[in-house]
């Protein structure tokens with residue numbers, strides 16, 4: 524039977540979860556403190572760019588199963604399942620800031636008018652769900668509730684696909700009653716035989732961190748191999764592809780680049796190191812990954828500076844600002860390091876991104892933002908490709924050459940055909956293409 528669910532927080536995860544669970548037939552009320560955002564959502568407008576999400580948003584608003592509100596108290600009271608999807612940004616020391624979660628817990632405690640299952644979707648450090656349980660017992664003694672940890676594995680840009688066809692669904696739980704409720708919430712996934720992992724609260728919490736830290740390590744591994752390959756004259760793509768033929772390794776997440784970014788890997792790797800420190804457990808591997816990733820981002824700036832013989836007085840076309848394609852998210856994007864490095868040393872930037880220019884211009888208003896990639900190339904001494912948008916893969920090289928003043932290309936994603944680019948008279952460098 525479908526459930527009445529209140530999703531608290533309509534950020535990235537909260538929004539996708541709201542539209543997704545409502546598409547499964549549940550009755551969802553999404554809650555946010557921002558009245559403008561709530562109004563936008565109720566009118567079917569998504570505050571973030573994410574392929575497919577607006578379509579699902581409109582479709583479920585129309586059925587009447589989905590709505591958004593600022594009324595947290597009433598929304599909690601009217602629901603059996605409360606999903607916490609508020610942000611857990613990193614503090615100065617890398618620890619996850621749980622103050623938003625704590626505020627939500629206080630609101631839940633004040634509105635426990637019947638049995639409720641409290642589900643944590645936000646990525647929270649190990650021990651947080653038990654802490655939520657203890658806090659609720661303290662603030663609302665004797666009330667009937669259960670706590671469940673249900674981490675999310677969505678990728679930005681592919682969130683709808685990941686929500687409806689996940690590799691697995693992880694549920695940390697402690698009571699059979701809660702298990703039955705969650706089973707109903709996700710009944711549609713069970714029908715398409717998605718594996719369910721039923722485990723303890725702590726195991727569920729750590730599965731999320733272990734997965735993200737492993738993927739960050741895999742990327743960092745291939746980036747370091749790429750740096751070695753380009754130095755010794757080897758080709759990282761052949762190496763990665765061949766490594767991936769070994770079923771134990773898999774070819775996924777072996778794409779070299781300018782270093783990983785986004786709202787998850789940088790934050791979650793730091794948080795896992797913090798947890799290790801807290802319990803005096805050696806996390807030196809993940810610590811090394813974080814440092815190597817920072818160096819990879821700086822390496823792109825050094826490469827470009829060498830190619831140009833210094834940035835002073837030079838104009839650089841930066842194509843791609845988002846941390847990856849199909850998103851307007853610029854959190855921890857390598858473009859921030861590259862733009863900062865160029866501006867700091869006296870270079871001028873003409874930038875283009877299909878979706879992320881608005882967000883980027885709030886951080887770097889001094890950059891010149893262009894309507895098209897070709898506008899960005901006009902009079903440029905060099906081109907640096909930072910995000911793997913499809914439209915950059917098929918860049919018209921002849922047109923690019925005629926528009927640019929110089930002939931340097933730094934392709935941090937290895938998007939272009941190396942032979943073709945050199946044939947057209949460019950000086951080209953990728954990552955790991957010796």
Ligand code: UGA
Nearest residue numbers: 675676677678679742776777778780783784785787846847
């Ligand atoms: C990541 C995980 O992939 C999701 O499973 C997880 O749910 C999410 O974090 C989260 O914790 O919420 P996301 O940050 O959206 O998803 O993006 P990814 O596609 O994983 O890419 C992360 C970064 O790694 C990007 O900067 C990307 O360009 C980079 N990357 C990825 C590479 O440099 N090489 C690769 O082979 C793959």
